[in-house]
Amino acid sequence: MTGKIPVKQPVKQNARERILDVSEKLFANGSFASVSVRSVTAAAGVNLSAVNYYFGSKQGLFQAVYIRRATLMNHERLRLLYETAEKARAEGRDVSLRELIGAMLTPPIFWLCEEKPGFSLYIRFLARAYLEEASDMDHVLRQEVDVFDKFLPYFRKIKPGLSEKDIYWRIHFMMGVMHHTINHLHRISLLSHKSCKSETAAQTRDRLVDFCCDGF
Amino acid sequence: MTGKIPVKQPVKQNARERILDVSEKLFANGSFASVSVRSVTAAAGVNLSAVNYYFGSKQGLFQAVYIRRATLMNHERLRLLYETAEKARAEGRDVSLRELIGAMLTPPIFWLCEEKPGFSLYIRFLARAYLEEASDMDHVLRQEVDVFDKFLPYFRKIKPGLSEKDIYWRIHFMMGVMHHTINHLHRISLLSHKSCKSETAAQTRDRLVDFCCDGF
């Protein structure tokens, strides 16, 4: 009503960034093919051609959504790993299995449960992206593999009885538990006939880490 | 060249069945939206309108693919459960955790590894179907939930210390390991830098059961 305050469009960030945010959300809930460029641009409030302008193609957009956060998550994993290793060293002991697995699982689970706003969508997006062959996701996995390789020596030290092959299989299984938990978190209530109410991020993480620790 | 033997179209089963087979394969490798009716009918060698003729719609086809095998798999799970329970009773002991989990995981894993030809595709299809919201898969899960409820008393007896909630969470995690293993079996070689060659169905099942047993 004052009619004079220079609003300066406070919400409207970069159009490019807005497209990424919206795509992240839509791709988290639907497959690559089921999300149309038009639905993205409409939800982002930009022109249809903006996607091709900024990302070249729909495919380019999909990969851009991935790239924006992947490196950050894997850095966070390594940060936790080295922080934990340093602490253990200071205390003159080995890193525990629990700490190792926690370092792998905490970033995605915490992000999922909205400790970092907006990132939870990325986690769901990521789990879905694994199934999209159209998006050429092998180099995506490669980045995760590199991170896991950094974890490997610690696992070997804790579990000298296991072969490298055994360890890889178990890491594989761990990722399975995690991705499934992320993708189907809402289904635990269906499975349990509504008796399992939603829990906090830390509780979920602990359940997950417990299960994976024992599995290892 | 004899030109007289009545060939009787030996390969060409029901067109309906052929469509289901082809759809199973295509939906196993791609999302609902990414698989076109035309690609299905072309691969099945039938007319375009056959899908709508037999199944009403693309959606109807998708659900038909699911229904064709779902009941069979869950029956097989229950059969293993009761068979195992009977054997244990005869031996005057409780069912072991290993047997319980084996009964849940053996049918899908064995089918995956082609012990029953053709069914492996269904397993991959199933894991993917969980992600398709378009296909209204809640009543699908409901059927699995009913099966798991049959398992619940046995779990409670073995693990009296666990709450019902704990058990549901662990079943949830188990399904996660299984689905991930099914969907990304080929990726274990990438993860392990090719050191993990493919194993037999029994070996894979054993690894999986081991991991889940310890997690429980």
Place this chain on the structure above:
DNA sequence: TACTGTTTAAAACATACGTTTAGAATGACA
């Protein structure tokens, strides 16, 4: 102001999609 590169806008393009329709072929049975 005039020039420049960047960003947004509207429209059109060519293709692919799921579905429908009208009719031909088929096979079983009278």
Place this chain on the structure above:
DNA sequence: TGTCATTCTAAACGTATGTTTTAAACAGTA
């Protein structure tokens, strides 16, 4: 044989898709 329901075929319909094109609006700079 003729009749009838079932199965298959070809063509078309209307719509939605990813992408391209052309030009206008904008912001910074000399």
